[in-house]
Amino acid sequence: MTYGFELACRALAHQGVRHVFGVPGTQSVHFYEGLRRSQLHTVLMASESGAAFAAGAYGRITGRPGVLVTIPGPGFAYAVPGLAEARLDSAPLVHLTWAPPARGRAFDLQAIDQTGVVAPLVKRVISVVRTPDVEVGVAAAFQEATSGEPGPVVVQFTPETMTDEGSGEPAEAGDACGATVALLDEEATSLAGARLAAARRPVILAGQGALAASRNVQDLAERATAPVLTTPSARGIVPEDHPLALGFDVPRGDVGAVNALLAEADLVLVLGAKLGHNGSVGFSLRLPADRTVRVDASTEVLRENYPVSLAVRGDVAAYLKRVGGITFGGGWSQEAIAEWRGRILARRTGDSPDPALPGLVGGPAAFFAALRAAVPRDAILVTDSGLHQVAARRHYASFAPSGLLFPSDFQSMGFGLPAAIAAKLAAPARAVVVLIGDGGLQMSGFELATAVRERLPLPVFVFNDGRLGLIRLEQITSWGRTHDVDLQPLDLAAFAAAVGAGYALVGDGPGEAVTRALAADKPTLLEVRVADSGRMLSTWARRAGSEWIRGWLPAWLRRLVR
DSSP: EEEEEHHHHOOOOOOOOOOOEOOGGGHHHHHHHHHHHHSSSEEEEESSHHHHHHHHHHHHHHHOOOOOOOOOOOOHHHHHHHHHHHTTTTEEEEEEEOOOOSSOOTOOOTTTOOOHHGGGGSSSSEEEGGGGGHHHHHHHHHHHHHHOOOEEEEEOOOHHHHHSOSSSSSOOOOOOOOOOOOOOHHHHHHHHHHHHHHHHEEEEEEEEGGGGHHHHHHHHHHHHHHOOOEOOTTSSSOOOOSEEEEEEOOTTOOOOHHHHHHHEEEEEEEOOOOTTHHHHTTTOOOOOOGEEEEEEEEEEHSSSSSSSEEESSHHHHHHHHHHTTTTOOOOOOHHHHHHHHHHHOOOOSSOOOOBBBTOOOHHHHHHHHHHHHHTTTTTOOOOOOOHHHHHHHHHOOOOSTTTTOOOOOSOOTTHHHHHHHHHHOOOOOOEEEEEEHHHHHHHHTTTTHHHHHTOOOEEEEEOOBBBOOOHHHHHHHHOOOSSSSSSSOHHHHHHHHHHHHHHEOOOOOOOHHHHHHTTTTSEEEEEOOOOOOOHHHHHHHHHHHHHHHHHHHHHHHHHHHH
16 A cells, blocks of 8 residues: 555656655645655745746646645645746646645634636646545646646645555556647648648738747758747747747737738737737737637636637648648748848837946946847746846847746746746756845745855846835826835845855846856845936826926816826
8 A cells, every 4th residue: 555645746756756846844745745845846936936937937838737735724825826927928837735624613723715726727636635646636636737728737636645545556647748739620630731721922920828839840841941030028039140040029029010010921820829918919919810820738828818810720740741741832932031020030129228237338238239149049038027127138148948937927026036046946957047126135035045046047137226216116107206116125135145156246238247147156146236228218207297287287287188
């Protein structure tokens, strides 16, 4: 006979799990004993919030569910933002936790309605109440997390399932994680292939669901001479210096030019893109319904937001292999694609102003150009939520799938550092660099100690201006005034020393600093001092002046000019 906690760990191993993120607690003591006995590597995070962000990022990088373990009650509650981020970012994640006490008493310790709290945020909540069902429950969670639109799944064990004994024989555990059933309809696939072959001006729009098939996407684009647009979370699926890569991310490209291109296309092939708010620029993307073909593993995705002329339900990689032998008779001219690339990627005057980086001529554009030149082509740049993310998305080019990773559709602050830890564990051969603001550092900075313990060579750039920069800029733009966005200054050198990390003040370009940090055997905190640019100051002055003038107007006129 085998204890339930051993069955759970065996089920994880059967699914190909290598890393487990979490914080142990009273209810998980037995499970952690199972983890100790197993070959699984546990990653002790500073908080369950960081563990949840890490597990979601791990799922986005690998395509296999990241595994999160928390106690019920407070540990479970701390993880909720990470579950929501994973849900909106289509990140496969399996959250193992315990059911709250069921003793029939009111006001029990740490007892909340966990299912009620999290049901709207996850794909499914699975309750395991019998030890013989432990492995089947875990297998079902992995299957659900990767089927259709990927996302988080919660498994709740009762305490007895871990401490009771079950069968020593392996239970049927289903397919290994990440195995997606093709489910390609023959007729729809053939029709889509015929329409693609006949197209003379095809455009490919690739989303996160196509990342695993990046080579196939590039091959198709080159054979069809089709320009490739991507959603923000799929940037790098075709290297952004490739002639066919038109990029397209709202801080970087012009949606008006994109819509003009789509209007001229005679076929738009949408691959693995759910086209949510961020993927469609606030739903301002205009896809021609009569000329759009969508391929996606999720029926729900195919039904929502954008009507199409043909929908193919199935795995993107399987679809691209099926159409791999198509002969194309058309395609755009190289000159036309180059012209569209220039129009889409042209810097728009309406963009939010960049901050200034004192000591660095050229500001953020020069910073990200130097960073790009200093890291390998397949490097992963991870950001948090904030003004630094906007600057990175505008100026940094991604040359590999998942080369630019940020909280997309939930935009959680505190995401960057735990996500970078997960990215390095998930892809140890790739260089991983993280860029966060000082506000994000104050939210999840102690995950730097996690990176020290894991001996991860992470360069951690901190844009330090002592403020919540993006919100401050929005306040200035809206009212010409700021309120409650100034932070307590941090001695970043002392903080890095306190957790055992390296430290350097980046006074000019980041190239030399990032090269040294990547060669270290621990993370290095790289402080970048940030200030207001001239454009930011002029925006402030202009808005403050207009608000002052508006204050002298009568109330009825103020309402008209707001």
